[in-house]
Amino acid sequence: MSFREQNAWALLVTTLLAGVAYGVILLPQLRGADVAEVRYQPAMLTTLGVAVVVQILVSIVVAITAGRDGGPDERDRAIERFSGQVGHAFVVIAALGALALAMLEAQWFWIANALYLGFMLSGVVEAMARIAAYRRGFDQW
Amino acid sequence: MKPTRVTNRIRALRFEHGEMTQAELGRRIGMTRQSVIAIEQGRYSPSLETAFRIAQVFGVPLDDVFQFTEGEQR
Secondary structure, eight states: OOHHHHHHHHHHHHHHHHHHHHHHHHHHHHTTOOGGGOOOHHHHHHHHHHHHHHHHHHHHHHHHHGGGTOOOOHHHHHHHHHHHHHHHHHHHHHHHHHHHHHHTTOOHHHHHHHHHHHHHHHHHHHHHHHHHHHHHOBOOO | OOOOSEEEOHHHHHHHTTSOOHHHHHHHHTOOHHHHHHHHTTSBOOOHHHHHHHHHHHTSOHHHHEEEOOOOOO
């Protein structure tokens, strides 16, 4: 497994763990509560922050050890571009969802969580697209 | 994702050229060993520039390295 594929696995695992941790912290607060009263911000910021920091640290470790297999080469860049586009689509969908919620004057809780879900799905789908491209093959033609 | 319909003779050409390793070929064309493996196994179609570089390393025309398999159009 190449270092870049390991990096994609790290992105997938940290994004999933961050999402699960956020859900575990938030769900007990939601039972029978008015969402306007739910303090989702600390859990959201903490899980996002920890996921970003962990991904940066993993990227640094990968960059340091990448000398062993060189690169990135044209295939790495093509896969990164492709997976980035796939992940980006989910950020756009989440932004459109948040826009619709804002127009419907939904609670800020739902707008923030729609965006958060979009970020999470974007990270997961981007990592899965990258792993699939490395494992199953990638035809840019 | 479907594997590419572009087949190649890189493995055979490496052996005809003193059992050149995938790492050595990768070094000479500016790609990682993993990418050379992917090209050899038909899991990645390289850019035209890289395809020409590979042919240049082996000193053969491009169509001695890569062949296009006729079939149903995607």
